[in-house]
Amino acid sequence: MTDHLHIERISALLDEPWSDLAAEQHLEACEECRTEFERLSRMRMAFSGLGELEPPRGEWERIQASLEEILGPDDSIVPITASPSWRRRLISSGPVQAAAALALFAGGIFAGLQFTGAGSSSPANVLAGGVIPAVIPATGADRELYDALNEFESMGTPLRQVGFDQPDGGTLDFDAFEAARYAATLEGIIQVLRERLQEAPGDPFASGYLPYALDQRQRLAELLEANGPGSSVVEW
Amino acid sequence: MEERELVARAKAGDREAMGELYEAHARRVYTVVRRLVGDEHLAEDLSHEAWVRAFEKLHLFRGDSAFGTWIYRLATNVALNRLRRSSKRDTVESSANLPRIVKAPDDAVVNQRVLSLALDQLPPGYRRVLVLHDVEGWTHEEIAQQLNCSAGTSKSQLHKARARMRKLISPPTSEEGGARGEARL
Structure with a gap:
């Protein structure tokens, strides 16, 4: 060619x-x-998979100094390392909300869609936690999402071969092309869910599904990155 | 203490509450600014500027969104405005002038450090779209709204940026400047 x-x-x-x-x-x-x-x-x-970066050392002190110039002195200034309990609460609020949304999703409240069980081995099933739409939505975002899930259904099972569901993390002899296609489809689904959430921020299906899809993407990224030289994955 | 309460206290001038808000969101703010501007020193200045501006203008925060979303957007705006101003002075480098980040041909893993270095070397126009879309997860519609362009332009910039990134991080080949990108479908 x-x-x-x-x-x-x-x-x-x-x-x-x-x-x-x-x-x-x-x-x-x-x-x-x-x-x-x-x-x-x-x-x-x-x-x-790029992680967050540490802010420069002393940034808060410099901000405080600037605030002092703008807002005037403050007698209550304390080191921000004090009181770890508030930090725990702030950090925990995100996962708690995500878990609540996922529970809502698992509970079967799907914003007008009806779901039913699917084949237990398909990537769609792995991703969707065992449910795909049973009634084909005619148009719009629901139809888009339905098509995306079905795209998964029609694909191979690179993730199973990668070993998402294996206790030891699975093997690395997966089909790199299929894995890449899977990743691309996953991106498409994430995109659709984000757009859906933009239109309807409270959509329980999208808000429950999206964290799970993002988590899958992160796990796939980690697995791909861990799959180093000498593996069957096409090298850079 | 709930974040809403922290915000209320910070609005009243409580520096401890401000510190707690800073601590909760400092990494996220610095990260997005750093990746957008591609320069450590500039990122330090802009992150600082974003936080000072946030606390100075905190009375304008109505609580329609989470504080984290608000400061993230504010910091993104600060960074993008700076890029906008500086892009008038910058000239877009040709790919021939860009330093290549050399990788051994058998390096199978996309090293995150290499990726970050390559990101810094992208022209600002490419970098901002790539960072917003591929790293930060914005949609093309959101990017278009933010950058005052069309979603199509955002997509086009993204694909060019990815192509440039590939050049930056790929091993030199005998096809350099050859087949790919010239015999096209």
């Missing part, structure tokens, strides 16, 4: 894997482009 996909077109496939059938077909047949897709996908996954 002499003609290859432009890298920007391959990049677009990462975000909208269903938008360019011709490009997808080309990927199936062209190893070089497939490798490029996998590389971009790994880079994308690595971005989402």
